[in-house]
Amino acid sequence: xxxxxxxxxxxxxxxxxxxxxxxxxxxxxxxxxxxxxxxxxxxxxxxxxxxxxxxxxxxxxxxxxxxxxxxxxxxxxxx
Numbered sequence: 001x002x003x004x005x006x007x008x009x010x011x012x013x014x015x016x017x018x019x020x021x022x023x024x025x026x027x028x029x030x031x032x033x034x035x036x037x038x039x040x041x042x043x044x045x046x047x048x049x050x051x052x053x054x055x056x057x058x059x060x061x062x063x064x065x066x067x068x069x070x071x072x073x074x075x076x077x078x079x
Contacts, residue, residue: 003036005044009051012068016057023069031066 003011011034016024026034037044045061052059056071 001036005047005051008035008048009055009057012052013055013057016068016070022074023067026066026068027064028066 012024016022032038032040035044045059049059052068053071058069058071060067
């Protein structure tokens with residue numbers, strides 16, 4: 001059964017906290033498994049983006065991976 005965007009956002013936030021990570025990357029196959037979905041629609045992506053933003057997390061959907069990171073300057077450019 002597909003998980004709700006709110007549930008997924010909470011699980012991702014918990015995973016980041018447990019790992020002490022500023023960012024997580026998911027291969028698409030792992031992201032589908034984590035969300036309990038076979039297809040990811042744009043409406044779902046938008047909902048998940050908003051739920052993660054409420055937790056100060058950003059999400060980017062790439063070709064090979066999905067990246068979730070904290071919304072602060074955790075690795076500033078030097079120089």
